[in-house]
Amino acid sequence: MIEGILFDMDGVVVDNLPYHVDAWLLFCEKKGIPLTRETFYKELNGMNSKDTFEWFFKRQMTREEVHPLEEEKEEIYREFYAPFRKPLEGLVEFLKEIRSSGIKVALATSAGQGNIDFTIDGIGLRDQFDVIVGGAEVTKGKPDPEIYLLAAQKLGVNPANCWVIEDSLQGIKSGQSAGCKVVGITTSHTKEELAHTQIQAPNFVGLFEKIQNHN
Numbered sequence: 001m002i003e004g005i006l007f008d009m010d011g012v013v014v015d016n017l018p019y020h021v022d023a024w025l026l027f028c029e030k031k032g033i034p035l036t037r038e039t040f041y042k043e044l045n046g047m048n049s050k051d052t053f054e055w056f057f058k059r060q061m062t063r064e065e066v067h068p069l070e071e072e073k074e075e076i077y078r079e080f081y082a083p084f085r086k087p088l089e090g091l092v093e094f095l096k097e098i099r100s101s102g103i104k105v106a107l108a109t110s111a112g113q114g115n116i117d118f119t120i121d122g123i124g125l126r127d128q129f130d131v132i133v134g135g136a137e138v139t140k141g142k143p144d145p146e147i148y149l150l151a152a153q154k155l156g157v158n159p160a161n162c163w164v165i166e167d168s169l170q171g172i173k174s175g176q177s178a179g180c181k182v183v184g185i186t187t188s189h190t191k192e193e194l195a196h197t198q199i200q201a202p203n204f205v206g207l208f209e210k211i212q213n214h215n
């Protein structure tokens, strides 16, 4: 039985990761922080901004300290990505199918409120999510399971009866540790790199059937 589907946002609802990475690389170059594209995908993809800055500066930071830095990076990101916002292929149809089957739907993203509004309103899909949980609502970000456990709790469903849809290694770990089954969307990593998920798919086309057949 599938009770809920818990969506990651960046790299899943939208294929926006290259724009995030370009923004991080430009931001880091300005600040003299060493960062490569490879390191980002391996270590940082899916982490919230606070954890990312703590990783860069190798020390704990307060939300107040992180806020202006995060805003600076997100302004660059939003300028880069704004003209290209669109749902990942097959998403609109997939949402229709799961909602009409009575499955509850949540968004569980490490992103801050500004980026959630920018993305979800930008593609006009806010009313498709019963619950939206953002990075600021949890004390421990992905790869910790807290965000997916909270999303399932808010939907009133058992995490063991939920599918998480993720693209990042940190996010997959988070969903698996929450006890959910995971679909690995191959926007950020290859099928082979996501072989530890139940299903790997490039997008949402035909995905509902694959999930149903898996149960």
Ligand SMILES: O=P(O)(O)OC[C@H]1O[C@@H](O)[C@H](O)[C@@H](O)[C@@H]1O
Binding pocket: 008, 009, 010, 011, 020, 044, 045, 046, 047, 048, 049, 052, 108, 109, 110, 111, 112, 115, 168, 171
């Ligand atoms: O994949 P999610 O949970 O939607 O994560 C969003 C985060 O993904 C990271 O890859 C970005 O560096 C962050 O800036 C962003 O907030």
